Amino acid sequence: MRIDKVIEMQLQTSRKEMKRLFAKGLVCVNGQMIRNQAFNVDSHLHQLTVNGQLIEWYERYWLVNKPAGYVTANHDKVAPTIFDLFDPKDFSEGLYAVGRLDRDTEGLVLVTSNGPLGFQLLHPTKKVEKIYQVRVNARLTSDDVRAFATGIVFHGGVQCQPAKLVLQVCHEKESWALVSLSEGKFHQVKKMFLACGKKVTFLKRIAFGPLKLRGLPVGGYRPLASAELEQLRPFIEGGRSNATVSSAIV
Known part of the structure; x- marks a missing residue:
């Protein structure tokens, strides 16, 4: 959450009062003075103090x-x-x-x-990778792998960014594979296989950036x-917007 929002919420300050706290150098994250009011902080990764007072909140x-x-x-x-x-x-x-x-x-x-x-x-611009386990109703081939790597073109001319297709089990009427991509077009995985003449009959996302299911049961x-x-810290801290101060946050 943005640091100014946390301060406003937890200390019930006005916007003017909150800005004055930053101007006086009274806002610190992990012991380092912060002047960037848009800095993103997280209760699990950062200790926030205002004029020496510990501010407590909880992200889920x-x-x-x-x-x-x-x-x-x-x-x-x-x-x-x-x-x-x-x-x-x-x-x-x-x-x-x-x-x-x-x-x-x-x-x-x-x-x-x-x-x-x-x-x-x-x-x-973050190009966060997502990995899917896929079952289709036909045999997948090396031609499909190359098509994914080149960039699938949907019916209508829209082209996807290159994606990685890893074949696992391939039979005449059914194949299993893994698909890795960093886009998020509507129904993208299904449309990519349809462009290759195959229909997806099962689809499961098994990874999103650094996060993985790791045996978590369905419905759990x-x-x-x-x-x-x-591992999520670079995204939690907001990337470029925090670059001037994040090096001091450990």
């Missing part, structure tokens, strides 16, 4: 293994949502899913209260480990 991070049939939304009038998987004690207002998976797609979804993190992970969820939060 959950890794969910979404089942097929559930939608990636906070509310839906027809289908169950990923938030229906949560025990009431683990749910809190302000949680949202970073990105979406189709209703019939399984796999990894990051749920968090940290809005800036989602923006960073999904921004096209867990909090992020401290090591995973450290």
Whole structure:
């Protein structure tokens, strides 16, 4: 969360009062004075003090293994949502899913209260890799691998960025593979295979940036480990916007 928003929320300051705290050099993160009001801080990674007073707040991070049939939304009038998987004690207002998976797609979804993190992970310039396990209804070949590596062209002329297709098991009427890509076009994986004349019959996201399912059962969820939060630190801190001060934050 932006440091100015945390201060306003926790200290109930006016905007003018909050700016004065920065101007006087009274805001510190991990012992280092911060003047950048847009710096993104996280309760798990940063210690925030204002005029020597420790400011406490709590960001939430959950890794969910979404089942097929559930939608990636906070509310839906027809289908169950990923938030229906949560025990009431683990749910809190302000949680949202970073990105979406189709209703019939399984796999990894990051749920968090940290809005800036989602923006960073999904921004096209960040090129965050996503890995999917795929089953299609035909034999995949080396021609398909080359087509993915070149950049699939959809029907209509839209071209995708190069992606990596790794063949696993290939039979005449069914094949399994892994797809790695860093884009997020609508129904992209399914459309890529359709452009090659194959239909996806199973799709599961198994990795999103540094995050991996690692044996999490379908329908299950867990909090992020401290090591995973450290891997997300560049995105949590906001990349270039924090570059002038992040080197001092350890």
